[in-house]
Amino acid sequence: MVVAPRPAFERLDPTLIEALKMRVVGTLIQPGDEEYDRARQTHDPAVDRYPAVIVRAGDAADVIRAVTFAREQGLPLAVRSGGHSLAGHGSVDGGVVLDLSHMKAVSVDPVRQTAWVQAGATAGDVLTHTQPHGLALATGDTSSVGIGGLTLGGGMGWLVRKYGLTIDNLTAVEMVTADGRLIVASPNEHPDLFWAVRGGGGNFGVATAFEFRLAPVSTIVGGALILPPTPAVVRGYADYALTAPDELTTIAAVMPLPPHPAIPAEVHGMLTFTILICYVGDLEEGQRVLDPLRALATPLADLTGPMPYPALYQFTAQAAERHTASVRAGFLDELSDEVIGAILEHSQSRPAPMGMVQIRALGGAMARVPKDTTAFAHRDKSFLVAIINMGDGSEVATWTEALWQRLRPYTAGVAVNFVGDEGDERVREAYPTPTYERLAEVKRRYDPTNLFRLNQNIQPAG
Ligand SMILES: Cc1cc2nc3c(=O)[nH]c(=O)nc-3n(C[C@H](O)[C@H](O)[C@H](O)COP(=O)(O)OP(=O)(O)OC[C@H]3O[C@@H](n4cnc5c(N)ncnc54)[C@H](O)[C@@H]3O)c2cc1C
Structure with missing residues (x-):
C-alpha cells in the first residue's frame, strides 16, 4: 500500500489550524476529514497531492486569512478557482490550498451590460446568469473552466474575433495582495497591477471578484x-x-x-x-x-x-x-x-x-x-x-x-x-521580453517574496 506523503503537515501546530478553522466563514478541511479526498482533487485526476490544509473560502476575508496563514507559517500556497491548471498548480503536498470554487456569485446589470463575478464561478455559471438577458462574456471553449484562472491568463474562446479576450472585457478586479490587503485594480486604481493581472496569471495576488463588460449574444x-x-x-x-x-x-x-x-x-x-x-x-x-x-x-x-x-x-x-x-x-x-x-x-x-x-x-x-x-x-x-x-x-x-x-x-x-x-523558459515565451521585465517589476512591488509562486511564475525583479 502506498503511504500518502504529508511532509509539512507533520510539523504544523494543530492549535494554529484550529484557530484558523474557528475564524473561517467557509470551510477548512484537513487530512482525516471526510471531505478531504474529494476536496484535494482538481480537474486532472493525475494531480494527486496531499495538502496540509484546504481553505474553501466563503468570502474575501477568508482569502485574507488563508494568505496570511500561509505567509506566516512559511507554507507553500496553491490558489485555485476552477481547478483546470494544465500544470498541476491547483494542489500542493504539505501546503495550503486556497480553493475559491464556492465563491461563485454572479450579478448581472442588464442595463449597463456588465457583470460582477466572483472568481470561483465557471464560464458555464456566468453564461447561466447572462443568457436570460441575451448577454454573454467572452470566455473559453469549455464551460467548466474557472473564471479566476481563465481571466488572469487572458481567456480565449468562441467570441475572440468579435469581442476579444476575456481580459479585453475586464473593467476592474478585486484582489487580496501578498501582505493581506483587499484592494481594487482598475484603470484608475493600481493601474500597474491592472495591467499585469490581464495576462500575468496568479502572480500578483488572489483575485476574489471581477467586473466585466458583456456583449449581446443569444x-x-x-x-x-x-x-x-x-x-x-x-x-x-x-x-x-x-x-x-x-x-x-x-x-x-x-x-x-x-x-x-x-x-x-x-x-x-x-x-x-x-x-x-x-x-x-x-x-x-x-x-x-x-x-x-x-x-x-x-x-x-x-x-x-x-x-x-x-x-x-x-x-x-x-x-x-x-x-x-x-x-x-x-x-x-x-x-x-x-x-x-x-x-x-x-x-x-x-x-x-x-x-x-x-x-x-x-x-x-x-x-x-x-x-x-x-x-x-x-x-x-x-x-x-x-x-x-x-x-x-x-x-x-x-x-x-x-x-x-x-x-x-x-x-x-x-x-x-x-x-x-x-x-x-516556456513561461518567458508567453511574454515578449519587455513585457516580462515590466511584469517582474510589478511582481517586485506586490509580491517581493514570491508568496504566489505555484503558477506560471514571474520572478520578482532583483
Ligand atoms: C478542458 C480545458 C479547456 C480549456 N479551454 C481554454 C480556452 O478555450 N481558452 C483559454 O484561454 N484557456 C483554456 N484552458 C486553459 C485554462 O484557461 C487555464 O488552465 C486556466 O488557468 C484555468 O483556470 P481555472 O480557474 O479553472 O484553474 P485553476 O487551476 O483554479 O487556476 C489555474 C491557475 O490560475 C491561478 N489562479 C486561479 N484562480 C486564481 C485567483 N482567483 N486568484 C489568483 N490566481 C488564481 C493560479 O495560479 C492557478 O494555479 C482550458 C483548460 C482546460 C483544462
Missing part, C-alpha cells in the same frame, strides 16, 4: 462542420478563417469523429478535420459566411445551424469532465504547408482515443488592442496550435512530445493559459 450560427482531413482542406480553412468577418470565430481540430447521435456509429473514431463554428450576427448572413468552409470538401457531417449560444458548449462537453491530458501549444504567424503536413501525418498514429491537434484562427478584436495595453502581448499572432491528448500514460505523452518537437520551430510564443509544467 442565437448564433454555430455547431460543427466535419470535413475530411486533407492538406487542401486545412489550407483552405486557414486562409479563409483569418479573412472572414470578425463575427466568425472558429476552433478547428484534426481529431477522431466523436460519438454523436447525428453521425453513423460505424464512422465514430475516424480521423476528421472538424471546425467548430461560432458566428455572432445576422443569422442569414452567418449561413452565407459559412459557405466557403462548406465548399472546401463534401462534409462528412454538417451539424451547423442557428442555435442558442450555450448549445455550443455541448461540443466540448467531454473536455468539461475530469480528465488527464498532455498538452503542448504555441502561436503561429502562419499555418505553413510544413506545419499542416506534420499535423496530418502525425495524427494518423494517435495512441489516445481522444487525441487532437487544435488550430484556433485568431485576429479580429483581439488583434486590435494595442500590445502594451495588457500583459497578454502576443496579439498579432494568426493561429494558436494546441496538441491536446486526453489520457495518461507514457505513450500518450511521447506522442504529444514528438509532434511538439516537429511544430515547435515554427511557433512564436505561447498563450500562458495553455502552458503545462514546462519550466521557466
Whole structure:
C-alpha cells in the first residue's frame, strides 16, 4: 500500500489550524476529514497531492486569512478557482490550498451590460446568469473552466474575433495582495497591477471578484462542420478563417469523429478535420459566411445551424469532465504547408482515443488592442496550435512530445493559459521580453517574496 506523503503537515501546530478553522466563514478541511479526498482533487485526476490544509473560502476575508496563514507559517500556497491548471498548480503536498470554487456569485446589470463575478464561478455559471438577458462574456471553449484562472491568463474562446479576450472585457478586479490587503485594480486604481493581472496569471495576488463588460449574444450560427482531413482542406480553412468577418470565430481540430447521435456509429473514431463554428450576427448572413468552409470538401457531417449560444458548449462537453491530458501549444504567424503536413501525418498514429491537434484562427478584436495595453502581448499572432491528448500514460505523452518537437520551430510564443509544467523558459515565451521585465517589476512591488509562486511564475525583479 502506498503511504500518502504529508511532509509539512507533520510539523504544523494543530492549535494554529484550529484557530484558523474557528475564524473561517467557509470551510477548512484537513487530512482525516471526510471531505478531504474529494476536496484535494482538481480537474486532472493525475494531480494527486496531499495538502496540509484546504481553505474553501466563503468570502474575501477568508482569502485574507488563508494568505496570511500561509505567509506566516512559511507554507507553500496553491490558489485555485476552477481547478483546470494544465500544470498541476491547483494542489500542493504539505501546503495550503486556497480553493475559491464556492465563491461563485454572479450579478448581472442588464442595463449597463456588465457583470460582477466572483472568481470561483465557471464560464458555464456566468453564461447561466447572462443568457436570460441575451448577454454573454467572452470566455473559453469549455464551460467548466474557472473564471479566476481563465481571466488572469487572458481567456480565449468562441467570441475572440468579435469581442476579444476575456481580459479585453475586464473593467476592474478585486484582489487580496501578498501582505493581506483587499484592494481594487482598475484603470484608475493600481493601474500597474491592472495591467499585469490581464495576462500575468496568479502572480500578483488572489483575485476574489471581477467586473466585466458583456456583449449581446443569444442565437448564433454555430455547431460543427466535419470535413475530411486533407492538406487542401486545412489550407483552405486557414486562409479563409483569418479573412472572414470578425463575427466568425472558429476552433478547428484534426481529431477522431466523436460519438454523436447525428453521425453513423460505424464512422465514430475516424480521423476528421472538424471546425467548430461560432458566428455572432445576422443569422442569414452567418449561413452565407459559412459557405466557403462548406465548399472546401463534401462534409462528412454538417451539424451547423442557428442555435442558442450555450448549445455550443455541448461540443466540448467531454473536455468539461475530469480528465488527464498532455498538452503542448504555441502561436503561429502562419499555418505553413510544413506545419499542416506534420499535423496530418502525425495524427494518423494517435495512441489516445481522444487525441487532437487544435488550430484556433485568431485576429479580429483581439488583434486590435494595442500590445502594451495588457500583459497578454502576443496579439498579432494568426493561429494558436494546441496538441491536446486526453489520457495518461507514457505513450500518450511521447506522442504529444514528438509532434511538439516537429511544430515547435515554427511557433512564436505561447498563450500562458495553455502552458503545462514546462519550466521557466516556456513561461518567458508567453511574454515578449519587455513585457516580462515590466511584469517582474510589478511582481517586485506586490509580491517581493514570491508568496504566489505555484503558477506560471514571474520572478520578482532583483
Ligand atoms: C478542458 C480545458 C479547456 C480549456 N479551454 C481554454 C480556452 O478555450 N481558452 C483559454 O484561454 N484557456 C483554456 N484552458 C486553459 C485554462 O484557461 C487555464 O488552465 C486556466 O488557468 C484555468 O483556470 P481555472 O480557474 O479553472 O484553474 P485553476 O487551476 O483554479 O487556476 C489555474 C491557475 O490560475 C491561478 N489562479 C486561479 N484562480 C486564481 C485567483 N482567483 N486568484 C489568483 N490566481 C488564481 C493560479 O495560479 C492557478 O494555479 C482550458 C483548460 C482546460 C483544462
